[in-house]
Amino acid sequence: MSAVLTVKDLGISFGSNHVLKSINFELNENEVLGVIGPNGAGKTVMLNILTGILKPTKGTISFQGKEISHEGVTERCRGGIGRTFQVPRPFEQMTVFENIMVGGVFGAGMSEAEAKQKALEVADVIKLDDKLDLFAGKLGLLDRKRLEIGRALATEPKILLLDEVGGGLTESEVGLIINLVKEIKSQGVSVIWIEHIIRTMLEGTDRVMLLADGVDVITGAPLDVMNSSEVKKVYMGGGDDE
Structure with missing residues (x-):
């Protein structure tokens, strides 16, 4: 199985605060990699680096064999x-259909027709095909989570990064999210899934990585x-996930 993403010695510091000291991992093709860790472990910071929102202090990121550490947010999004x-923020005065279109037009650079x-x-994949004309502001939490995933899928990603999409959901709703992630994987998308719900890691991932004290x-x-x-x-001694 070949790696679609390779991260080596990734680190970031904010002043004297070394949030990530040295992160090393590979994400394989058609794999769901779960990420767990205590509060402050730097899990969301890692996603922000992978998507180009933050620039690492050190280390390299290779995506499909290409070094992308220098690329910006738009370039990485359109690259896959x-x-x-963590908190879904749909455009509440736009419909579900329009919200998903935003991902295609502005994320992937598609034409309006595309x-x-x-x-x-x-x-259809996120099970909101019966709510296309509903304003996003009227959606419940589960459907907001689905829509958040849908906007990301509209960019046609090769890698999908999920940040606590199970948070705040009921047990049965978490099961629906697990099934959705499995369906996304079946379509050839590799996934990195940060979550604090143990069930999602046991039932919805292929491997799990523990982050703590800035290292894997x-x-x-x-x-x-x-x-x-x-x-x-x-x-x-406790400690909730971030």
Whole structure:
């Protein structure tokens, strides 16, 4: 299995605060890599670096064999790296259909006609095809999460970065998100999924990576990582995920 993304010695500092010291991992083709870690581990910061929002202090990022550390947000998005954010912020006065189109037009640089077709395809995947004409501001949390994923999918990503898309959902709703991620993977999209819900990591990922103290502590099969001494040590005494 070949790597679609390779991260080597990735680090970032804000003054004297070394948020990420040295992160090393590979994301394989057609793989879901889960990421866990305590509050302040730098998980979201890592996604911000991967998407070009933040520039690393050191290290390299190779996407499909090409070094992209120098590329900006737009270049990376149109090159095939899509993402969601922890708190969904749809354009509330626009319809579900229009929100998804935004991803196609502004994220992927599609024509309006292309974006319309892509929006219809994506709406079917995220199970919002029956709510296309509904204003996004009227959506419940689950559908807002689905729409957030949909806007990212409309950019036609080769890698999708998910930032706590299961947060705040009920147990049954989390199951629906797990199934959605599996369907996205089945379409050939590799996924990095940050989450604090253990079930999502055990049922929805192929491997799990633990981040703590600015480094990747352990990466492996989900159950092996969850039962590892490293995870027990990091989470001993509590501490919620960010």
